[in-house]
Amino acid sequence: MPIQLHFAVGWLLVVSTLGLVGFWVPSREKILGESYLIFFFHFPSAINCLNFFAFAGVISLFHLARRTPKSDLWAAAAVEVGVLACTVTLVTGSLWAKAAWGIWWSVTDPRLMSVAIMWLTYLAYLALRGTIDEPTKRGRFCAVFGALAMLNVPLVYFAIRIFGQENHPMQVVMSEREMVITRWFGALAFLVLYTALWRMRYRVLESRYESFRLEEALTRVGI
């Protein structure tokens, strides 16, 4: 599928999710009231940020085994999209926390803190990429970092089982059919949009790589 079409379908699905939230799901939940509506953007971003960090880790392992430039670029693009999804998760989660619990953040909540640590870890990954110019060396260093950073994914998912629950629940149980359908429709919509962004970021990183090669060639011929 061409990237433009993929991207348009992604946005269309996300807008459809907004439509379902606005016009189809019940506007109130018995405990959380209207604030539960934030869940339909919070959950899809959260699940997809874990997906993309896991993709990045698996591709990093592949890169360590095969050392192809493409695998390094796909892993880096997955981290960039994962960081975006994680940022959306933190922003929507923080607003929901303020609405539902009366606080923006809790430093003792295992789920919140493990997600924040994961976000900072992947920002460090991007910072590491920015500090190394030579593509082969950068690919090797980032692949090791990406493979190790993947440990964050199960840690975030099982944080509540491991460290105990404070505010954030292990899972939010939806009682009505409309809520369940919208929740998974949203997850699919964001997956389509984020994979389109993943392809777009890969194209940017590929262009950067080509530009680096051309600059190197120009230096070799003495210009």
Add this chain to the structure above:
Amino acid sequence: MLAHVWNIAAFFSSVGMGQETKPGLQVPPVFGAGAGPAANFQPYIFWAYGLACLLLFLFTLFTVRETSELQRKIEYLKERLRRAHPEAMDKD
């Protein structure tokens, strides 16, 4: 509080998959603490959806802009290389 939540004993006792955390280790959830009959959640919903869409839009805009800038740079570098070293570019 920290010592209670980040307890190493809790880690070892609850690490088994599919096993629920022991009730004694849980801090009671305060879901709905901000809710009340008069609570107005609409500003929170507006900001959550607005900021999420804004972040996605800015990321897209940044990516599209970067793609076109890099394409221009690659064309320029190819042109310079073609002028300096025509044989090398012909091989490509």
